[in-house]
Amino acid sequence: MATEIRWLDEVGIGDIPTVGGKNASLGEMIRTLASEGIRVPDGFAITADGYRRFVREAGLEPQIRDELGKLQRGEASLSEVGRTLRTAIARAPWPPDLADAVQQAYARLCERDGEDVPVAVRSSATAEDLPDASFAGQQETYLHVRGADAVLDHARRCFASLFTDRAITYRHHKGFDHQEVALSVGIQRMVRSDCGSAGTMFTLDTETGFRGVVVIDSSYGLGESVVGGLVNPDEFRVFKALLDDPAVAPILDKRLGNKETKLVVRDDGHTERVRTPAADRAAFSLTDAHILQLARWAVRIEAHYERPMDIEWALDGETGELHVTQARPETVEARRRSARLKTWSLVEHGDPLVEGVAVGHGIASGTARVLHDPRHADAFQDGEVLVTPMTDPDWVPLMERASAIVTDHGGRTSHAAIISRELGLPAIVGCGDATARVQAGAEVTVSCAEGDRGHVYAGKLAFTTEDVDVSDLPETKTRIMMITGSPQTTFRWWRVPCEGVGLARLEFIINNVIRVHPMALVKGAEVADPEARRQIAEATRGYPDGETFFVETLSRAMAGIAAAQHPHPVIVRMSDFKTNEYAQLIGGAAFEPTEHNPMIGFRGASRYYSDRYRAGFALECRALKRAREEIGLRNIIPMIPFCRTPEEADKVLAVMAEHGLVRGQDGLQVYVMVEVPSNVILAEQFAARFDGFSIGTNDLTQLTLGIDRDSGELAHLFDARNEAVTRLVRQVIEVAHQSGIKVGLCGQAPSDHPEFARFLVACGIDSISVNPDSLVAVRHQVAAAEAEQG
Numbered sequence: 011m012a013t014e015i016r017w018l019d020e021v022g023i024g025d026i027p028t029v030g031g032k033n034a035s036l037g038e039m040i041r042t043l044a045s046e047g048i049r050v051p052d053g054f055a056i057t058a059d060g061y062r063r064f065v066r067e068a069g070l071e072p073q074i075r076d077e078l079g080k081l082q083r084g085e086a087s088l089s090e091v092g093r094t095l096r097t098a099i100a101r102a103p104w105p106p107d108l109a110d111a112v113q114q115a116y117a118r119l120c121e122r123d124g125e126d127v128p129v130a131v132r133s134s135a136t137a138e139d140l141p142d143a144s145f146a147g148q149q150e151t152y153l154h155v156r157g158a159d160a161v162l163d164h165a166r167r168c169f170a171s172l173f174t175d176r177a178i179t180y181r182h183h184k185g186f187d188h189q190e191v192a193l194s195v196g197i198q199r200m201v202r203s204d205c206g207s208a209g210t211m212f213t214l215d216t217e218t219g220f221r222g223v224v225v226i227d228s229s230y231g232l233g234e235s236v237v238g239g240l241v242n243p244d245e246f247r248v249f250k251a252l253l254d255d256p257a258v259a260p261i262l263d264k265r266l267g268n269k270e271t272k273l274v275v276r277d278d279g280h281t282e283r284v285r286t287p288a289a290d291r292a293a294f295s296l297t298d299a300h301i302l303q304l305a306r307w308a309v310r311i312e313a314h315y316e317r318p319m320d321i322e323w324a325l326d327g328e329t330g331e332l333h334v335t336q337a338r339p340e341t342v343e344a345r346r347r348s349a350r351l352k353t354w355s356l357v358e359h360g361d362p363l364v365e366g367v368a369v370g371h372g373i374a375s376g377t378a379r380v381l382h383d384p385r386h387a388d389a390f391q392d393g394e395v396l397v398t399p400m401t402d403p404d405w406v407p408l409m410e411r412a413s414a415i416v417t418d419h420g421g422r423t424s425h426a427a428i429i430s431r432e433l434g435l436p437a438i439v440g441c442g443d444a445t446a447r448v449q450a451g452a453e454v455t456v457s458c459a460e461g462d463r464g465h466v467y468a469g470k471l472a473f474t475t476e477d478v479d480v481s482d483l484p485e486t487k488t489r490i491m492m493i494t495g496s497p498q499t500t501f502r503w504w505r506v507p508c509e510g511v512g513l514a515r516l517e518f519i520i521n522n523v524i525r526v527h528p529m530a531l532v533k534g535a536e537v538a539d540p541e542a543r544r545q546i547a548e549a550t551r552g553y554p555d556g557e558t559f560f561v562e563t564l565s566r567a568m569a570g571i572a573a574a575q576h577p578h579p580v581i582v583r584m585s586d587f588k589t590n591e592y593a594q595l596i597g598g599a600a601f602e603p604t605e606h607n608p609m610i611g612f613r614g615a616s617r618y619y620s621d622r623y624r625a626g627f628a629l630e631c632r633a634l635k636r637a638r639e640e641i642g643l644r645n646i647i648p649m650i651p652f653c654r655t656p657e658e659a660d661k662v663l664a665v666m667a668e669h670g671l672v673r674g675q676d677g678l679q680v681y682v683m684v685e686v687p688s689n690v691i692l693a694e695q696f697a698a699r700f701d702g703f704s705i706g707t708n709d710l711t712q713l714t715l716g717i718d719r720d721s722g723e724l725a726h727l728f729d730a731r732n733e734a735v736t737r738l739v740r741q742v743i744e745v746a747h748q749s750g751i752k753v754g755l756c757g758q759a760p761s762d763h764p765e766f767a768r769f770l771v772a773c774g775i776d777s778i779s780v781n782p783d784s785l786v787a788v789r790h791q792v793a794a795a796e797a798e799q800g
Contacts, residue, residue, distance in 0.1 A: 014060035015111045018053050018196070023315075029055040030134030030194040035337050043314060048307050049333045053129065053198035054115045058136050060108055061169055061193045068102035074173075081178070088175050088407075095173040104162060112165065112197075113158040119199060126156045128200040128279070130335070131164040133171055136192045150174075153232055154200055156279045165195045176403040201335065204275040206327030207295040208233030209243055210423040211304055212340055213250075213312040213319045216431065217369065217422070217462065218501040221318065222573055223262065224248045224305040227423045228295045230286055231272025233324055233335065239400040239417065239424030240283075242267040242440040244295050247497075248305035249573040249643075258642030261301055262497065262570040264562070266294060266552040267421060267440070292551050300325060303332055311337055320423075341432065351478045351505055353783060354459040360467035363448055364416070366441035368464030369427045371502065373457045374414040374436050375470040380450040384408055395456055397448050401426040409433060414456035416444045416466055438464035461522070462498035478786055480506045484793035488770075489777035490785060491581075493756055495519060497570025503782040507789075510578030510645075511571060512704065512779025513756040516630065517587045519567045521595065524560060525549060528626030530597025531556030537597040545596045557629060564633035565641060572643035579647055581681055581704060584630055586651040588613050609718065614652025614683075619661040631669035639676070649681035649704060654688055656695040663699065673701070684753075685709035690738045690745075697749035703742060704779075707757035711735050730759040731766055743773045752776045758784070764791045771795035 013028075021029050021037035029037070033055040040050045065071055077095055080086040086094075104112075120127045131152040150171035152164040171177065172193045181191060201208075209228035214221045229235050229243040236243045247263035272286050296304075304323055311334070312319050322336040354373045379394040381387070384404045390396070396412040398405070400419045409415060409429055415437035417426045422439070430437035436458040438444075448454060448466060455471040458464040489509040494500045495518025500511065520528070526549050530537050534556060537543055546556065553559035572580040588608035593599050601622070605611040617623040638644050648671070653659050659682065663673060666680070673680045682689070682696055685706035689696055696703070707730040712719040714735050717728050730736075739755070746753035754777035760767040761784035770778060771792055780788050 014057050014063065014108055015115050016055050016057055017115075018050075018055060018198070021055065027136055028057050028059070028194070029196075030058065030136050030192075031338060032132060032134035032336060033194050033196040034134075036196065036198065036335075038314075039311065039334060039337060043310060046310055048310060049331060051130075051199040051201055051333055051335065053119060053196060055134065055197070056108075056112060056165055056195040058192035058194050061195075063105060063108060064102065064166075064169060065099075067105045068099075070098055070102060073098055088178060092173050092175045092178055096170040099170040099173070100166060102166070104166070109162055112162055116158045116161050116197065119197070128154045128156050128275070129161065130196075130198045130200055131155050131161060131168060132196040132198065132336075133168040134194040134196050135172065136194070151234075153234065153273075154204070154275050154279065154281050161197055165197070168195045169193055174403070176406050179407050180403075198335070201324035201333045202326045202328045203324035204232050204273065204281075204327070206325040206330075207231070208324040208335075209236040209295075209322070211308050211321045211323060212423060213308050213321070214340060215247070215501050216340075216427070217371070217498070218504060220501040220504045220574060222250055222504075222576070223501075224250060224308045225422060226296070226301060226304055226308075227421045229267065229269045229272065230290055230295050231274050232281065233322055235271065235273050235283075236421065236423065237322065237425065238402055239420030239426050239439065240273075241269050241271060241421075242419055242442070243269060243421040243423075245421055246296065246301050247570065248301060249569070249576070249641075250305070250309050251573070251576060252642040253302065253306050253309060255642055259298055259302060259640060260569070260573070260642050261298060261566065262573055262641070263566050264294065264301075266292075268442075269295065270419075294552060296325070300332060307332075307334060315339065320428075351480055351503075353476050353478060354457075355474050355476075356455075356457055356459065357472040357474055360455060360469040360471050363454065363466045363468055364438075364441040364444045365463050365465045366416075366438040366444070367420075367422055367427075368458035368460075368462055369415075369422065369430050369437035369439060370435065370458050372414075372434075372436035373455065373459050373471075373473040373475075375453065375455045375473075376413040378416075378448050378450060378452050378454045380445050380448065381408075382445070395454055397444050397450075399445055400424070401429065405429075409435070415439075416441060416448065416456060418442055418444050436464070438466060441466070461496050476783075478506070478783070480786060483507055483786065483789050486789060486792045487796055488775060488792050489754070490789045490792060491578075491754065491777050491779040492575070492785060493779050493781050494571060496522065497567055497574065499782060500571045500574035503785065504574055506782065506785050508575070508578075508785055509777070510575045511580040512754050512777055513649075514568070514571045514580055514582045516564070516568075516583055516585045517591070519564060520585060520587075521591075523567055524563055525596055526556070526560070527592060527595040527598035527601055528560060528629050529601040529623065530595070531560050532625045532629070533601075534597075536600050538600065539597070542597045549596070560629045561632045561636060564630065565636035568633065568637040568646055569641040569643040572637070572646045575645070576643065577645050580643075580645055581647045581649050581702075582634070583649045583651050583683065583704075584618070584627070584634075586614050609712070609720070615650050615654065615658050615662050616652070618650075619658075619665050624665065627665065628669055631666055631671055635670050638678070644677060647679045647681055647702070649683060649702075650700075651683045651706075652685060652709070653682050653696075654686055656692060656699060659696065659699045681752075683709075684742050685713070687713055687738065690742045693742050693745035694749060697746060697751050700751065702752040702754070703746050705739055705742065705753070705755040705757075707735070707739075707755065707759050710738065714738060730757065731763060731769075736769060739770075740773050743775055747774065754779060756780075760784075760791070761788050767791040768795040768798070771799060 211226040249260035252260035318340040420439040491512030550559040593602040618627040679701035681702040
């Protein structure tokens with residue numbers, strides 16, 4: 011019987027043929043990582059030999075062979091064959107001595123905590139959790155099982171689940187011989203996450219493959235809510251490189267999910283789905299300490315297996331202890347080795363119907379098919395967009411026929427997200443009400459190419475795709491840097507070599523992530539509009555006040571951009587909205603003056619020391635300080651935009667110092683934009699106050715030539731290559747170098763005009779920053795220009 015019952019601490023990763031991938035991995039962690047403090051619940055496994063003897067002694071082998079033969083020959087349907095085999099296994103008797111061995115092992119597991127300890131009964135196939143095939147959710151798992159008889163019954167159900175329709179389809183899709191795959195069953199002590207929380211974590215960014223972060227999804231109750239995509243969970247991102255520094259807490263992102271329901275254990279021992287109390291829905295389901303501990307465990311598990319990992323965890327609500335309950339290789343991004351990066355772009359726009367978490371980066375159009383049950387698959391046509399509340403493994407055969415997936419519920423690590431990535435389909439999960447708002451039969455476009463939020467648009471919209479070759483890029487003396495406005499964009503382009511971020515636009519983060527005017531968070535009582543007040547309350551849910559929401563959200567977004575390019579410099583431009591743009595933010599109308607020419611009005615540096623916005627800038631400073639010092643991304647360099655005079659520079663630097671941002675202290679550098687002609691004319695004075703210049707060609711061209719950059723009538727005159735502009739550019743580069751400070755340029759001109767890139771190289775510019783999709787082309791142009799210069 012020793013070959014048919016194995017304790018988890020007796021097995022390791024080399025025992026997959028014996029106990030399957032899941033059990034082998036659990037045993038491996040118990041044996042090798044417990045000494046590092048990683049807790050894995052103990053238990054035992056019924057081995058693949060036990061499954062084979064169960065099948066053999068019940069006389070099931072001929073029936074399995076015959077039924078699968080009928081399926082292969084087209085003599086019976088998938089559902090008929092699956093149902094017949096599951097019924098036969100469910101009715102088959104246990105070999106008496108094997109049943110007795112299972113009962114004895116369960117009794118031993120109960121010795122520590124008394125009779126009938128609750129356990130998880132998990133399927134663990136011998137062709138499971140492999141690097142190129144996850145088999146995620148193909149066989150069954152049963153939670154909170156009590157009593158020896160119940161363990162036997164649920165173990166037999168696991169055996170039967172080897173022949174669910176989805177499992178048969180998946181093995182066929184992956185090319186596995188049905189009769190060569192056996193099933194082990196793991197019986198593992200339950201963690202009381204029903205009164206705590208549980209979820210998943212990946213040791214890379216699941217959407218971009220960026221290896222520098224751990225992504226954690228979490229919700230209250232048993233983990234099936236997150237794994238099965240039944241809720242919109244909380245989501246956290248943690249930067250790996252700083253996890254060993256006890257002085258910082260490198261949490262890059264915290265997103266509050268709705269967590270509408272949770273799976274709990276009733277007094278009779280059965281599980282039940284209940285509504286999550288409102289107070290819990292409004293609070294994060296993990297503390298920062300738990301988030302960091304999970305991330306550290308994830309990094310150690312990844313290092314042990316030497317590959318990106320997909321991990322399940324649970325927090326015991328009674329003891330407060332975290333546990334790892336599963337770990338398997340990540341199977342999508344980890345296999346992506348291509349040196350080509352495919353990009354999608356919408357050519358036209360339609361009315362937005364719903365939005366949610368973007369999975370993948372693609373765009374797809376098709377007819378929307380709203381389904382609530384996979385048994386209604388006959389109505390589905392190949393290439394349609396599947397819109398459904400959520401998916402589980404029963405949906406996989408239908409998902410394989412879809413052009414895109416849209417769900418009401420679920421997060422980045424839900425079933426719908428994982429399978430969509432495996433299938434290479436764009437998906438939007440956690441939309442909330444997609445099944446109600448997307449009309450069945452309507453033509454729609456699903457776009458996951460606009461950042462980390464995906465959108466469903468009405469109509470079939472035109473879009474383009476492009477393959478960017480990132481292999482064998484030339485080295486350049488001139489730094490090639492990125493312009494960006496979101497962490498997700500920066501993660502997206504991590505495979506493209508560049509030397510940092512030359513321009514991170516803070517106003518993009520405020521507009522797209524925070525969406526509320528900073529002063530409306532400081533002086534909420536002055537916001538009279540009831541709808542704006544409601545939106546502010548919704549945006550700040552889960553935070554003690556609006557100021558904390560702003561500071562924490564903005565600091566994490568800054569840190570996320572900085573993490574993607576760490577340790578290269580990341581230059582963050584403080585907010586540079588115009589008054590008309592600020593007024594469009596939630597609550598903004600109450601705090602902004604009306605200007606006839608906002609482009610040269612109350613913007614940039616002039617706002618920072620003004621009583622009208624000084625408190626808002628204080629929030630920006632607090633966020634910057636937190637990103638650098640508490641989260642730990644000290645490669646962030648703040649940059650002041652539209653600074654008209656040296657005296658104005660002094661005022662801004664003084665305000666920053668009031669908030670603990672003292673230039674030169676703790677390595678803090680401060681840059682300034684060169685976009686007003688006075689910046690060039692008085693360049694020596696500005697150089698004495700700042701550590702670097704960044705030339706903004708759009709505003710410098712506008713103010714040098716006296717052309718409104720938004721004017722269609724004068725567009726033919728708007729050209730950064732005009733001699734008046736290039737003289738100023740050359741002059742400021744010379745002064746910067748004479749003053750011993752760095753100087754770069756941000757803008758499209760180098761990518762649109764190769765001769766402009768050559769001009770900048772000839773001037774000896776230190777860096778050129780362009781949009782991500784221009785990085786490859788500009789690097790080639792600069793390399794060629796440097797070769798010409800010798």
